Amino acid sequence: MLRTISTTSRLFFTPRCLIKPLWLTRSMQHQPYDASFDQEELAEAREWHTSFNRSQLPKGYTNYSRSSGPGGQHVNKTETKATTVWPVKELSKSLPKLVFAALRSSRYYSKGNDSISIQCQTQRSRSANENENHLKLAEEIEKIYKENVPGVSSQEKAKKHEALRKKAYEARANLKKYKSSKKSERRGNTHDS
Template sequence: MRALSRAHALSDPPVARPHILAWARAFQNKAYEADFDPDELAEARKWRASFDESVLPRGQTSYSRSSGPGGQHVNKTESKATTVWPLGELSKSLPSLLQPALRSSKYYSRRNDSISIQAQKQRSRSANTHDNHQKLAEELLRIYKERVPGATSEEKVKKYEALEKSSREDRLRAKKHHSSKKAFRKGKGFEE
């Protein structure tokens, strides 16, 4: 059992959790968006500004009997909606910065490489289908918020550039001081 769990742990790639990402960002000495491609950031921000749930692909919806209370209506109708969006189809309507994060979504189905969402709260098929589309939109916005940093102001960019410059200067100054100490110890510092 123990060997099986180790093998399983080695086969699954580590998933970055949002709280770990936020913690890591706090200790950086540069602007958070400095590590991103500016074109990808611009594309993602443009997508967010013009985001509309209606432009997302419709997906493939199937219906089945829902469970839980509802009496005869539940027994007679198939109102539970399961909508599947293949990642290839869904990725076409998303910015490239969000596409890799789809596989870490709670709705991701590894078996068929797709996003699969179910709804059965409403008594009608169309309402449950609409719920699925709303859940997809909410998940995409959550991924956007987690992955795409807010725009950094010019002040902050200048601040981090100044910090980077002073850090570099301090490091060089310390190196020169250390090398002068070593030179002094070797006798090169004495002039007779």
């Protein structure tokens, strides 16, 4: 089932599943962005974010191995590359639902063992590399939060969207009345009052 959209010289084929239905677009047209979210989950995520601290995250499991790249003999003899793994279930205890739901879309997600796995070998010491892994995890969680949790809509915006919704409803009702009267005139059923 493909829909054909013709332009000046080419034909493009778009699968029907990628085309948003008009009724879905129309119903969501006049509402603030955060109106489609569960308000309790939004409040939980926003409250969590205000008190978020990197030390609240679990430590994870760290393995050390030999690093590669520059560093000479020191790199070849010591195991300074840190690979830290956080099981998703363990992270779920310290994250709100909206952030946790998007955790599996992270670039650090490892599907094989259902965990977040981060490596670092930029520093010469194990502890510095391990700390950098924790910092990367905190940055990734912050990025996921910003992508998935919308900001607070102001009362002004909510009123604006409500006014737009009412105006669209009135315009639609007027159009229906106009078309109805036009149709009744065609039938010859004019009602003079």
